[in-house]
Amino acid sequence: xxxxxxxxxxxxxxxxxxxxxxxxxxxxxxxxxxxxxxxxxxxxxxxxxxxxxxxxxxxxxxxxxxxxxxxxxxxxxxxxxxxxxxxxxxxxxxxxxxxxxxxxxxxxxxxxxxxxxxxxxxxxxxxxxxxxxxxxxxxxxxxxxxxxxxxxxxxxxxxxxxxxxxxxxxxxxxxxxxxxxxxxxxxxxxxxxxxxxxxxxxxxxxxxxxxxxxxxxxxxxxxxxxxxxxxxxxxxxxxxxxxxxxxxx
Numbered sequence: 001x002x003x004x005x006x007x008x009x010x011x012x013x014x015x016x017x018x019x020x021x022x023x024x025x026x027x028x029x030x031x032x033x034x035x036x037x038x039x040x041x042x043x044x045x046x047x048x049x050x051x052x053x054x055x056x057x058x059x060x061x062x063x064x065x066x067x068x069x070x071x072x073x074x075x076x077x078x079x080x081x082x083x084x085x086x087x088x089x090x091x092x093x094x095x096x097x098x099x100x101x102x103x104x105x106x107x108x109x110x111x112x113x114x115x116x117x118x119x120x121x122x123x124x125x126x127x128x129x130x131x132x133x134x135x136x137x138x139x140x141x142x143x144x145x146x147x148x149x150x151x152x153x154x155x156x157x158x159x160x161x162x163x164x165x166x167x168x169x170x171x172x173x174x175x176x177x178x179x180x181x182x183x184x185x186x187x188x189x190x191x192x193x194x195x196x197x198x199x200x201x202x203x204x205x206x207x208x209x210x211x212x213x214x215x216x217x218x219x220x221x222x223x224x225x226x227x228x229x230x231x232x233x234x235x236x237x238x239x240x241x242x243x244x245x246x247x248x249x
Contacts, residue, residue, distance in 0.1 A: 011061050012077035013051035018042030023242060024083055026050045026074065026101075028092025028114075028225060029163035030140060031148050037227030040235035045242070048083060050074055052097065054162035067093075067117070067166055067174065071100035087242050092116060092198070092224060093163045096177075102188075103180040110188045111238055114196050114224050118206055119173040127171065128198060129164050136160070142195045142223035172199065181210040188214040189241040193222030193229060215241075 014024075017034065023045045025038060038047055052070050054060040064070060074097060078084050087109040090098025095115025102110045128136050137147045167173075188211045192204035201218060208216040217237050222229040 011053040011058065011064075012073050013056065014077060014081055014083075015049045015051070016046055017049070018044075018046045020045040021242070022046050022048060022083060022086040024048045024050060024078060024086050024088045024107075026052070026088065026090040026094030026098045028094050029055070029159045030092075030137070030225065031159065033148065035148055035225065035227040036146075036231035037234035037238075040231055041239055044239055048078075048081070048086070050077070050094070052094070052162070054165065055159045057158035060162070060165075065166075067096045068100045068104075070097045070166070071104060074101055075105050087111070089113065089238060089242075090115060091227065093167060093172075096167070096172075096174075099177065099181060099184075102184055102186050107186055109242055110184070110186045111191060111241060112188065112207055113191045113226065113234075113238075114193055114199055115190075115203070115207060116167060116172040116199060117174060117177045118203055118210075119170070119175065120200075120202060120206065123200065123202065125171065125200075126197060129168055133160060139197050140224045142193065142221055142229045146228045148228060178210050181207070182212070184211050189238070190214055190216040191226065191234070191237055192216065192218050193224060193226040194218050194220050195222060196224045198224040 025047055041047055053064055085106055085108055088098045088107045089111040091113040093116050095112040096117035138144055141147045190204050190207045192201050194201055204216045208214040219226045219230050219233050227234045
């Protein structure tokens with residue numbers, strides 16, 4: 001018999017950089033690599049960058065069908081690396097997975113950055129899967145020149161396909177997620193780009209409202225990925241919340 005949970009956990013790749021307190025980062029769908037903001041964060045902490053199953057072009061284990069399944073796989077992978085309970089930063093689709101992870105396993109602190117997962121009834125949204133893939137980066141970044149990729153690598157194209165697999169229908173959300181967010185017992189910061197055209201900034205207030213005690217920070221002149229659009233502001237806000245600005249926590 002195949003241990004599906006073990007197989008799933010084994011399909012999660014974790015790459016580490018920097019030195020200092022541990023910070024687990026679950027990135028978005030554009031690139032599974034580092035960004036300028038994460039590079040700044042790595043100057044004061046050890047950043048453990050998670051690559052989700054399927055986002056690097058590899059096959060997805062049969063037992064993984066949802067963001068909650070992905071969170072289970074991440075939980076197992078972090079446990080094997082001695083990172084259970086470490087602070088978690090989740091961005092975009094990775095924010096949704098990070099929220100699911102925090103709902104099933106205690107984490108020290110949680111940062112959600114322009115996170116998928118919620119729906120506001122009646123709010124107009126641009127369907128990024130119903131447009132030429134080459135124009136998606138124009139939607140994601142306030143300044144396209146700061147995009148870390150041009151969709152050139154197979155792995156980068158795979159990330160876009162993987163998020164469509166897990167989040168197309170219903171579109172970028174789970175209607176039951178609010179119930180789990182209300183039960184979170186973790187200090188949480190919600191960070192958003194003011195000019196996000198993928199998930200409007202109105203979702204920042206909704207996440208902060210649903211998660212008990214959560215705070216929110218909106219970064220000006222940033223789109224869906226403030227770690228690229230405004231890397232210094234992103235690293236400062238996240239680092240201060242995690243108390244790793246001076247390399248201590």
